[in-house]
Amino acid sequence: MKLKSLAMAVAMTTVASSGMMVVSSFDNAAQAQETFEWKMVTSWPKNFPGVGQGPERLAELVEEMSDGRLTIEVFGAGQLVPGFEVFDAVSEGTAELGHSASYYWKGKAPAAQFFAAVPFGMNAQEMNAWLHYGGGMELWNELYEPFGVDVLVAGASGVQMGGWYNKEINSVDDLDGLKMRMPGLGGEVMNRMGVAIVNMPGGEIFTSLQSGAIDATEWIGPYNDLAFGLHQAADYYYYPGWHEPTVMFEAIINEEAMASLPADLQAILKTAVRDINASVLDEYTARNNDALETLINEHDVELRRIPDDVLDQAREHSEDVVAELAESSELAGRIHESYRDFQDKVVNYHAISEQAYYNARNPEGGTVE
Numbered sequence: 001m002k003l004k005s006l007a008m009a010v011a012m013t014t015v016a017s018s019g020m021m022v023v024s025s026f027d028n029a030a031q032a033q034e035t036f037e038w039k040m041v042t043s044w045p046k047n048f049p050g051v052g053q054g055p056e057r058l059a060e061l062v063e064e065m066s067d068g069r070l071t072i073e074v075f076g077a078g079q080l081v082p083g084f085e086v087f088d089a090v091s092e093g094t095a096e097l098g099h100s101a102s103y104y105w106k107g108k109a110p111a112a113q114f115f116a117a118v119p120f121g122m123n124a125q126e127m128n129a130w131l132h133y134g135g136g137m138e139l140w141n142e143l144y145e146p147f148g149v150d151v152l153v154a155g156a157s158g159v160q161m162g163g164w165y166n167k168e169i170n171s172v173d174d175l176d177g178l179k180m181r182m183p184g185l186g187g188e189v190m191n192r193m194g195v196a197i198v199n200m201p202g203g204e205i206f207t208s209l210q211s212g213a214i215d216a217t218e219w220i221g222p223y224n225d226l227a228f229g230l231h232q233a234a235d236y237y238y239y240p241g242w243h244e245p246t247v248m249f250e251a252i253i254n255e256e257a258m259a260s261l262p263a264d265l266q267a268i269l270k271t272a273v274r275d276i277n278a279s280v281l282d283e284y285t286a287r288n289n290d291a292l293e294t295l296i297n298e299h300d301v302e303l304r305r306i307p308d309d310v311l312d313q314a315r316e317h318s319e320d321v322v323a324e325l326a327e328s329s330e331l332a333g334r335i336h337e338s339y340r341d342f343q344d345k346v347v348n349y350h351a352i353s354e355q356a357y358y359n360a361r362n363p364e365g366g367t368v369e
Contacts, residue, residue, distance in 0.1 A: 036261065038072045040097040041090070043083035043104060045203050046076025049227045050287070051220065051249060054155045054280040055099040058251070061272040070265050072097060083201035087252060091147045096257035099154060101247050102140075103184030108147070110325060111332035114339055115140050115153075117244040119186050119318035122343050124156035124246035124281050126350070130342040131248070139335045150258050152273045154251035155280030158288070160241035161225065162306050163218035164209065164234035172310050181205055181217040185325070186243025189317045193310075202228070209233040218243065222291035223284060231299045238304050242314055249280065 040059065044052035059072035077083030081094065087105045090098040103116035115136070122130060130136040131153050144151050163182070169175065176194035180187075187197040198214055208214045210233040217234070218241070219225050231237070251273045258266060295301040326336035 033069075034262070035068065036070045036265070038070065038096040038257065039080065039094075040072050040074045040099060041080050041086050041095040042074065042098065043077050043086050043100040043201060046074070046079060048076070048202070048224070050224055050280060050283055051155065051157070052076065053283075054249070054276045057279065058099075058154070058272055058276045061275060062269055065268045065272060066265055070261070070268065077201050077203055083203070084199075087147070087149070090252045090254050091149050093254055093256065096254045098250075098252040100250060100252070101183075102151075102250050103247075106184070109143055110328050111143055111335050113185050113325065114332075114335050115143075115248060115250070117184055117186065117247045118322060118339065119189055119243045119245075120315055121245055121322075121339070122346065124158050124248070125354075126343065126346045127156065127246055127248050128153065128277070129346065130339065134342040135338050136342075139331075139338060143331060143335070144252070148255045150253045150255055152251045152253070152270060152277075153248050154273050154276050155249035156277070156284075157220050157244070157247045157249075158281055158284045159221075159246060160218065160244040161221050162238035162241050162243075163216055164225070164230050165216040165236045165238060166209075166234050167215065168236060168304070169238065169307065169310065171307055172313050175310070178215045179213070181208065181214050182243065184244070185318070185321055186218075188321045189243065189314055192317045192321070193313055206230060206233055220247070221284065221288050222295055223287040226291045226295055231295050231301050235302060236304055237295065237301050238306050240306065242306070242311060242318075251276075 040055055042052065042055050044055075047053060047056060055074045059074050063071050075081075075095070077086075081089045083100075084104055086095075086098040086100045087108065089095045101116045102112040105112045115131075127136075131140070137151075137153070140151050140153075163180070165178075167174065167178075172193060175190070177196070178194075179196045179198055180190060181198050181200055182190055182195075183199055187199070191197045195216075198208070200208060202219060205214075205217050205219060206228050209217050209230065217230070219228060219230065221241075225231070225237075253269075258269075261269070292303075296303055322336065326333050
């Protein structure tokens with residue numbers, strides 16, 4: 001108390017001679033002690049492995065790094081708003097922060113799909129490079145600016161699986177008439193291949209598949225698919241996930257709420273999100289293989305490769321779907337141009353680095369024991 005009183009006395013003396021400068025310093029000190037309580041809404045079940053635990057870790061990191069000055073309460077899908085209303089909730093200020101995937105907002109901003117997953121497009125490593133060092137984040141924020149939200153990339157799934165089916169897929173003909181849950185551009189491609197696409201949040205997938213409301217679904221990969229028990233509702237598990245070479249998850253932030261934070265708290269939030277971006281992908285990479293072995297060895301799941309003719313047609317339709325999206329607006333065209341230019345460059349380099357190394361390391365390919 002004596003030190004505090006002395007400091008106040010010195011400040012008061014200084015105020016008498018040079019008032020505004022000291023008042024400003026007091027204001028800065030008061031702002032530094034101000035606390036903020038935020039809400040974060042997500043599109044995932046509360047505490048769901050991987051993607052659902054990322055937001056929880058983000059909240060913990062921010063509280064610890066800010067010494068409790070910024071706390072974030074995390075709400076799973078349906079707890080505060082439905083999973084597909086996260087963007088609206090953040091845009092309107094119902095919540096300050098959201099965690100989701102941008103292809104869910106294609107009805108509001110069709111070009112948002114470029115930032116989630118592009119069929120036969122870039123993987124997580126390549127997407128992170130484009131977003132952070134190739135101009136992708138600037139374009140993403142430009143796209144969201146009219147909605148009053150800022151965006152940061154906040155995790156990645158890595159290459160996903162091709163999906164769960166209740167019948168064998170031996171050719172393109174076997175897809176005709178199937179009802180399948182698949183979001184984004186991949187869903188549009190499948191629709192053009194005769195599949196009736198149904199969109200639903202993750203929490204509704206199991207019961208829909210089990211009841212026959214849908215015949216097939218994709219979710220994320222073995223780690224999350226095992227957690228949902230999808231092996232209890234479908235027999236055949238297909239790869240590769242051509243439709244989602246990764247899904248990039250997003251942290252969307254209400255613009256006014258972000259501006260209300262002192263500069264140090266803004267920096268803390270951005271740094272914590274960058275940590276989550278890495279840790280979510282790390283966890284999927286660490287967990288997926290063990291989960292796949294469990295599905296095959298303990299639950300007798302039949303792992304199948306998607307037939308070549310299906311992949312060939314999917315590739316052809318993907319080119320059309322992506323080209324049409326690029327033509328939907330001037331901004332979509334610029335995003336597409338940036339995306340493709342970066343992909344062309346990184347594919348060329350990865351052909352003699354990542355891909356060449358994989359081929360040298362595993363000339364006969366990997367196996368699941």
